[in-house]
Amino acid sequence: MELTQATVNDLLAQLGSRDGYMYLPLDLDSQDLTDLLGDRYGAPRTLVLGGFTDPTVDESRGAALLVPFEDRAVTIRAWAYGEQWVGTGTARDAEGIERPVLVVAHREVPEPLAVAPDEDVDWVERLIRITGWTQPARRPDVDWADVESRLGTALPSDYKRMVETFGEGAFDGYLHLNQEPWTSLREDGLLIWAGTEDEYLYCWRVDGDDPDRWPVVVQSFDDEDSFDCQAAEFVCRILIELHHPFTMARYFDTHWFMNYREED
16 A cells, blocks of 8 residues: 555545544554654654553543543654544554554633633733643753843743744744744844744744843844744734734644654
């Protein structure tokens, strides 16, 4: 069976949007299928390896994907994608033959909480809720003192927490989080903390000694827009506010963070 992204589309369409699974032909390379899904959804979470289930697996980490196989799963890797869990690997069929599998299951996505006037919001925590993030902090030991020394400036605390929490990747597979700010617009008083495939640049206006008060600036081909908020609040708002000028809510009903690297 030749595997392409079109083949994967067909297989997922057969399974539908709720719970389902299928055993695949024995000549299919399960690693090839894992790689193709990884190209779409980023780094997977390993639920089962060598027949042993990760003891931390629960409903928030894709446990529903294991239900059809009972104790027959050999290796299962999973991705959270919007309102769906997607998994692949190998499992033993009713005759005890280890075969490649593809499985999907419904995923409950936490509802983002409304923000009350004058509410003291932890926007990084809000971002975790919006994206349904369940993984441990990806880069908890970043040497920010070294980064800030090289840049010659302190950096906003919410941005540092975003990098520590999510690591290298993109919100909704679209908004790429820089692991340290880019300096190509520094002569214009800007540091770039994120960007998109449409070549929007998300920056701070380096204005004043308190980086937590730097406004967010969006640079496009021929325009510049400024927002009086921190980076994490800006990301939350463009994910869920339909009428934000840079909204992503028009394109995605639920939200996730796509990892670019495997878990350690």
